[in-house]
Structures are given as C-alpha cells and as structure tokens.
Amino acid sequence: MYGLVDCNNFYVSCERVFNPLLKGKPVIVLSNNDGCIIARSNEAKALGIPMGAPLHLYKTLIKKNKIFTYSSNYTLYGDMSSRVMSALNYFVPNIEVYSIDEAFLSLKKFNVQSLQDEMFKIREYIYQWTGIPVSIGIGPTKTLAKLANKIAKKKSSNGVYILTISNQLTHILNGMNLEDIWGVSKGWGDRLRSIGINNPMQLQQANPRQIRTLVSVVGERIVYELRGESCLTLEEVVNKKSITVSRSFGNMINDKESLKKALANHAARAAEKLRYQDSICGGIYIFIKTNRFREQDLQYSNSAIINFDELTDSTTIIIEKSFKLLESLYRSKYNYKKIGITLLGLRQKSKSHLDNNYIIQGNLFTHKKNQQIYMSKYRDRMKLIDEINTKMGKMTIFHGSQGMIKNSKNIQLETGKWQMRSSYKSPFYTTNWDDILKVS
DNA sequence: TCTGGGGTCCTAGGACCC
DNA sequence: TCTGGGGTCCTAGGACCC
Numbered sequence: 001m002y003g004l005v006d007c008n009n010f011y012v013s014c015e016r017v018f019n020p021l022l023k024g025k026p027v028i029v030l031s032n033n034d035g036c037i038i039a040r041s042n043e044a045k046a047l048g049i050p051m052g053a054p055l056h057l058y059k060t061l062i063k064k065n066k067i068f069t070y071s072s073n074y075t076l077y078g079d080m081s082s083r084v085m086s087a088l089n090y091f092v093p094n095i096e097v098y099s100i101d102e103a104f105l106s107l108k109k110f111n112v113q114s115l116q117d118e119m120f121k122i123r124e125y126i127y128q129w130t131g132i133p134v135s136i137g138i139g140p141t142k143t144l145a146k147l148a149n150k151i152a153k154k155k156s157s158n159g160v161y162i163l164t165i166s167n168q169l170t171h172i173l174n175g176m177n178l179e180d181i182w183g184v185s186k187g188w189g190d191r192l193r194s195i196g197i198n199n200p201m202q203l204q205q206a207n208p209r210q211i212r213t214l215v216s217v218v219g220e221r222i223v224y225e226l227r228g229e230s231c232l233t234l235e236e237v238v239n240k241k242s243i244t245v246s247r248s249f250g251n252m253i254n255d256k257e258s259l260k261k262a263l264a265n266h267a268a269r270a271a272e273k274l275r276y277q278d279s280i281c282g283g284i285y286i287f288i289k290t291n292r293f294r295e296q297d298l299q300y301s302n303s304a305i306i307n308f309d310e311l312t313d314s315t316t317i318i319i320e321k322s323f324k325l326l327e328s329l330y331r332s333k334y335n336y337k338k339i340g341i342t343l344l345g346l347r348q349k350s351k352s353h354l355d356n357n358y359i360i361q362g363n364l365f366t367h368k369k370n371q372q373i374y375m376s377k378y379r380d381r382m383k384l385i386d387e388i389n390t391k392m393g394k395m396t397i398f399h400g401s402q403g404m405i406k407n408s409k410n411i412q413l414e415t416g417k418w419q420m421r422s423s424y425k426s427p428f429y430t431t432n433w434d435d436i437l438k439v440s
Numbered sequence: 441t442c443t444g445g446g447g448t449c450c451t452a453g454g455a456c457c458c
Numbered sequence: 459t460c461t462g463g464g465g466t467c468c469t470a471g472g473a474c475c476c
Binding site: 248 | 441442444447449
C-alpha cells in the first residue's frame with residue numbers, strides 16, 4: 001500500500017504555528033510582490049476566495065470579512081516542511097518528498113489490520129512535534145492514495161482514509177469528476193469526455209490503448225493505477241534535474257543594466273542551489289518577458305539556451321554566460337516584467353566516477369512488431385540479455401529509441417545491484433531492478 | 441494600478457550512423 | 459550506383475503537477 005501525507009493549507013498552517021490567534025480565523029497568504037493569493041485557510045475558502053486569484057480583485061471581500069493577509073515567507077515554509085518530513089521519516093523509513101507540503105509513503109512493511117490506528121498516531125505526533133495538521137490517504141497505488149487523501153480531508157474522515165479495491169471504490173469513482181484524479185487536468189478531462197468518458201469509473205473501465213492514443217502513456221498509466229495496478233513507484237531520490245530561479249519585477253524594467261543586476265542575482269541563487277545538492281550543470285536557459293496582462297503594451301517573450309563545454313558549478317561562469325545570452329535577447333524598446341534562469345543538464349558531482357562503470361552501451365530492449373524482445377547490435381550483450389529476460393519471466397519492458405539511454409547511462413553496476421532507468425514506453429515501469437525481479 | 445514560482449515527463453521530428 | 463531497415467541523440471514544444 002501507498003500513503004500520501006498532505007499538510008492542510010500548508011502556508012497558512014505555518015503562519016498559525018507562530019501566531020495561534022489566527023486559529024479559526026480566515027487567513028490568506030500572498031505570492032511574491034503580493035500579487036496572487038496562493039494559500040487560504042478553510043474559513044477563507046468558505047468565503048469564496050479561489051486558489052491563485054489576483055489580490056486586487058478581492059480587496060473589498062478581504063476588508064469586509066477581516067481576512068488576515070500575509071506576504072509569503074518561503075524560508076519559514078521550507079524550514080517547517082523539513083521538520084514535518086523528518087518527523088514523518090521517523091515513523092516511515094521509505095518516503096518520497098513530492099512537494100513542499102506532500103510526501104508519499106511506502107507502507108509495505110505495515111500491518112494492514114492496524115494501519116488506520118498507526119496513521120492516526122502518526123498524524124497526532126506530527127501535530128504535536130511541528131504544529132502542522134496533516135491528512136493521510138492510503139491506497140494500493142499512488143493515484144488511489146492521492147484520491148484517498150482527498151477524502152481524508154473531509155470532516156467525516158478525521159484526517160485518515162484508507163481506500164481498497166471494493167464496491168466502495170466503485171461508488172467513489174462514480175461520484176467524482178475526472179479532474180479529481182491526479183494527472184487529469186481540465187484539458188484532458190475535456191478530451192476524455194469527448195469520447196464518452198464522463199467520470200473516473202468509466203476511465204478505470206476504459207480500454208488503456210484507446211486512452212493512450214488520446215492522452216499518451218501518462219493517461220494509460222492512470223487507467224491501470226485506478227484499477228489498483230501500480231505503474232508509479234516511490235522515488236526516494238532527492239536531486240533535482242533542473243533548477244530555476246525567476247521573479248517578476250514590482251515595476252517594469254526597461255534598461256539593460258537593471259536586467260543584468262536581477263539576472264546576476266538569480267544566477268547566483270541558482271548556482272547556490274546547485275552546489276547545495278552537490279551537482280554540476282551542463283548549460284543554462286534564460287528567458288525574459290513583458291507584462292502579458294497589459295494588452296495595450298508591446299509584447300515580447302524570448303529565451304535562449306547555451307550548452308557549456310565543461311560541466312560547472314561556478315557562480316562566475318554561470319553569471320558570465322547568462323549575460324552573454326541576455327545580450328542576444330534584449331531589445332531596448334520593451335518594458336520587461338520578468339526574467340529567469342534555468343540550469344540544465346545536471347549531474348551528481350560525487351557520483352561522476354560511475355562514468356567509468358558502464359557495463360552495457362546502447363539499446364537494451366526494443367519493442368518489435370512481433371512483441372519480442374531482442375538484442376539490437378552487439379554480440380557480447382547477448383548473454384546478459386538472455387539472463388535478464390529469463391529472470392524477468394513474462395514481464396516485458398520495452399521502450400522506444402529515445403530517452404531510455406542517455407549517454408549509455410541506463411544500466412550501471414552500483415554496489416553490486418542492477419539499476420535501471422524507467423521505461424517510457426510501457427505503462428509499467430520501475431527504476432529499481434529489485435522491483436522488476438519481484439514483479440516477475 | 442495591482443495577476444507567482446518551481447518542477448517533471450512525453451512526443452515528434454530532424455540529423456546522423458550502421 | 460542504387461536501395462531498405464533499424465538505431466541513437468538531441469531539441470522544441472506541450473502537457474501535467476504543487
């Protein structure tokens with residue numbers, strides 16, 4: 001079973017820890033520059049304030065109802081987040097920190113009978129230790145755990161809900177909207193409805209292949225996950241694959257020097273984050289934008305990428321290269337609202353010794369029309385492939401020509417274990433070789 | 441007048457290789 | 459000289475998430 005722990009109204013709850021008078025009162029937290037409303041207490045939600053709403057549209061409502069309003073304090077929220085996560089980790093050894101306020105749990109080692117009591121206990125302790133209230137949803141797949149969490153948030157559940165494959169699930173899926181399912185947006189919901197799939201139950205019963213043609217392998221996975229067949233595994237790896245720092249300006253900016261100043265700051269912050277996770281980057285991406293909400297203004301949005309000759313974590317180099325890109329993007333006739341930088345091609349610094357440990361290069365599994373797995377090119381792979389296929393039994397994992405092997409990195413011998421990157425072409429995949437053997 | 445910031449993954453298609 | 463089939467690598471753009 002999987003669990004999903006979600007902090008209730010996280011940013012608001014953080015503010016409440018340090019100001020208990022806010023309990024029971026309507027509270028909202030604002031984005032950078034106090035532009036948008038990005039967190040709401042239940043009381044504020046009840047007053048009809050939507051997520052992400054621009055503040056200026058709700059000024060009168062806020063005044064009238066005496067809603068407590070806070071600028072965001074990300075340092076505080078980040079710190080509270082790590083407290084919650086380590087408290088959680090104390091009870092559950094295998095967790096995936098999914099976002100600042102959410103974590104997936106692997107509950108394989110827990111006794112199913114006592115699961116509910118255990119979860120109530122964990123919830124209680126987290127509140128005691130951190131002051132943050134959480135909801136816990138449990139299900140046989142990540143997608144169903146997500147769904148269970150939604151139900152756990154309702155008053156009648158007392159913060160914990162366990163979802164199993166049962167008539168109850170059928171009932172629940174029938175009564176929900178497609179968009180209540182993790183991974184289904186309004187866009188996909190519309191596409192699904194256009195072929196007569198109107199609720200999650202109908203999606204669960206749909207032909208996976210048909211869903212795939214409509215919304216890609218990602219949608220196909222959702223179908224299986226709703227059936228209780230796990231396609232998504234716990235990803236405990238923490239390192240980011242890209243790092244972005246961007247901000248909107250309070251006032252619009254026209255001159256190049258001010259843009260450079262902002263960009264240098266963002267680049268320095270990004271490089272800091274990069275070093276913090278002990279990585280080096282292979283290139284950068286820069287973008288600038290005018291204010292898209294001012295339709296009367298001339299609009300301009302542009303970006304550029306540069307790949308470095310050598311991987312680096314040096315602030316000076318990153319700033320220097322970002323200035324070069326800015327030169328190519330800057331046009332003096334526009335007023336700019338936003339600028340940002342993304343570091344690309346991240347690699348683990350301390351693991352770079354693995355580069356010498358390639359065992360196999362090239363394509364391993366290929367999906368042939370006759371559904372067979374075969375070896376593509378090199379004779380000396382044959383033995384190994386045979387062995388792998390034997391162990392895997394009936395389970396076939398295949399992939400297309402891309403992605404699986406980037407720089408021959410998909411299979412590495414590390415501390416005596418086979419590890420494998422995910423297969424993008426099969427709805428079932430795992431990143432852990434042990435899991436593959438277990439499944440087979 | 442005022443509208444956030446930071447991520448991941450998948451697909452299509454071009455260039456190139458055997 | 460002509461041709462077919464298969465594989466790799468890379469990027470842009472478009473989805474989705476919190």
